[in-house]
Amino acid sequence: MTDDSSEALQAVVQAHRREWGYVLAATVRLTRDIDLAEECVQEAYARALTSWPNDGVPTNPGAWLTTVARRAALDVLRRGTLLRRKLPLLVQDEPEPPASDDDDAGYPDDRLRLICTCCHPALSREAQVALTLRLLCGLSTAEVARAFLVSESTMAARITRAKKKISAARIPYRVPPPAELPERIDAVLDVIHLVFTTGHTAPAGADLVRRDLVERARDLAAMLQTLLPDNTDIAGLRALILLTDARRATRTGADGQLVLLADQDRSQWDSPAISEGAELVRVALRSRPPGRFALQAAIAAVHAEAPSWDATDWGEIVALYDLLVQIWPSPVVALNRAAAVGFACGAEAGLAALAALADEPQLAGYAYLSATRAEFLTRLGRTSEARLAFEEALLLTENDVERTFLAQRLAAL
Amino acid sequence: MSQFLILIYDDENAWMNAAPDVSEQLMQGHMKFGENNAAAVQGGNALQSVTTATTLRPDGAGGFSVTDGPFAETKEALGGYYLVEAADLDEAIALAKQVPVIKGGLEVRPIMVFS
Numbered sequence: 001m002t003d004d005s006s007e008a009l010q011a012v013v014q015a016h017r018r019e020w021g022y023v024l025a026a027t028v029r030l031t032r033d034i035d036l037a038e039e040c041v042q043e044a045y046a047r048a049l050t051s052w053p054n055d056g057v058p059t060n061p062g063a064w065l066t067t068v069a070r071r072a073a074l075d076v077l078r079r080g081t082l083l084r085r086k087l088p089l090l091v092q093d094e095p096e097p098p099a100s101d102d103d104d105a106g107y108p109d110d111r112l113r114l115i116c117t118c119c120h121p122a123l124s125r126e127a128q129v130a131l132t133l134r135l136l137c138g139l140s141t142a143e144v145a146r147a148f149l150v151s152e153s154t155m156a157a158r159i160t161r162a163k164k165k166i167s168a169a170r171i172p173y174r175v176p177p178p179a180e181l182p183e184r185i186d187a188v189l190d191v192i193h194l195v196f197t198t199g200h201t202a203p204a205g206a207d208l209v210r211r212d213l214v215e216r217a218r219d220l221a222a223m224l225q226t227l228l229p230d231n232t233d234i235a236g237l238r239a240l241i242l243l244t245d246a247r248r249a250t251r252t253g254a255d256g257q258l259v260l261l262a263d264q265d266r267s268q269w270d271s272p273a274i275s276e277g278a279e280l281v282r283v284a285l286r287s288r289p290p291g292r293f294a295l296q297a298a299i300a301a302v303h304a305e306a307p308s309w310d311a312t313d314w315g316e317i318v319a320l321y322d323l324l325v326q327i328w329p330s331p332v333v334a335l336n337r338a339a340a341v342g343f344a345c346g347a348e349a350g351l352a353a354l355a356a357l358a359d360e361p362q363l364a365g366y367a368y369l370s371a372t373r374a375e376f377l378t379r380l381g382r383t384s385e386a387r388l389a390f391e392e393a394l395l396l397t398e399n400d401v402e403r404t405f406l407a408q409r410l411a412a413l
Numbered sequence: 414m415s416q417f418l419i420l421i422y423d424d425e426n427a428w429m430n431a432a433p434d435v436s437e438q439l440m441q442g443h444m445k446f447g448e449n450n451a452a453a454v455q456g457g458n459a460l461q462s463v464t465t466a467t468t469l470r471p472d473g474a475g476g477f478s479v480t481d482g483p484f485a486e487t488k489e490a491l492g493g494y495y496l497v498e499a500a501d502l503d504e505a506i507a508l509a510k511q512v513p514v515i516k517g518g519l520e521v522r523p524i525m526v527f528s
Contacts, residue, residue: 171501
């Protein structure tokens, strides 16, 4: 293979990663049929694979792909009366601007429209996540299935059902009006956050981190910020992702074992990501009251900017958790707060804060509650209680890396 | 434009034993809904109580078993419906939000179009 052609193939891979959502969103506008648009976009990428190595990579790959995809769609639509459409056309407000075959001057960016449709409240959260990964990120059904640990046929059925609902229930292909936009953006942010947390600590399996999902979440957050630059909640989520993910390389050792925050090699943290994240936190905290992602990101920033575990400003972290619990009274947040109290005021205080959460039904079966108790009990030398707590945490954990870690802590008692 | 059925599910006891001012408010709410959305509302009815319902199920031998009561026993019973016309689901949801209910809720279902 010549350098040119391998460069061209690399460009196609890049364009798949960066432009899929843009190309698809513009094509859906024309077809008003998601399946048809997906087929045409796939065809455009297939053509790029043969054309770019010979003719060179276009200056604007997204526009090139969109032109090819829309031309393919126009061909189908012109012949189209032959094809019986399975589903009604998508509803959209404005008619599609008149199409011309040689329009490569660029297309309006319809990705916000597409992601708002994927995250419509009439779709289940599972469907929202699946559609977002599939339509905005271009993941195959098999890849989406793998991300959420379900079989490919289950995921295929889920995606088909969701597309059918969009069409049959007349979910409009549009950005909601200003009154409804904040609520919709909240749903979009929840979806991106879910993709991130699923990747950051995989719920089960051999690896702690699913890098592909983390990176998709990063891409989606960056995309959303480009589309709505003034939204502080988006800035907050992006900051949270950047600051948390900046520690990725140090969260596991060479052998894949879990390394606690206290023991991570801080010189290996991704400092450009930390600077960018910290800057975004400042932007995100400007809104009053600060949103939950902004506060979580602020907490991550305190950790990221601390020179060492011992030099961490635990008082600041507890204060941020106090604010977070107010706007987001979730038991998991309360658990994190209790852990911070333990580091700020001593293991005894931490245990007391944890004890207050013992009857929280949402935390029953939550391994981190037992694991945190076990750590504080160990510090206090209450070994037999610590043993029980570690054993309980082990029963509740399905991620292999976390299990190994807990087993080692237990053995070291 | 598409058609949607807005199904009204509510606690029948709450509705039947409602204080006079509450039932008055409910009636007013439905009147107002009809007036404000005259163009969209294609039809609608209140249903008699589920205690008046009769359920028919094929008996597997070519006939039907006929029983007293609704098809499915639920705390909130189907008590009425509106047939509305709307451009899309968001518009139908906006209409449904104006339908008065006491304790229950609303279900929005697109009408199937056969071509």
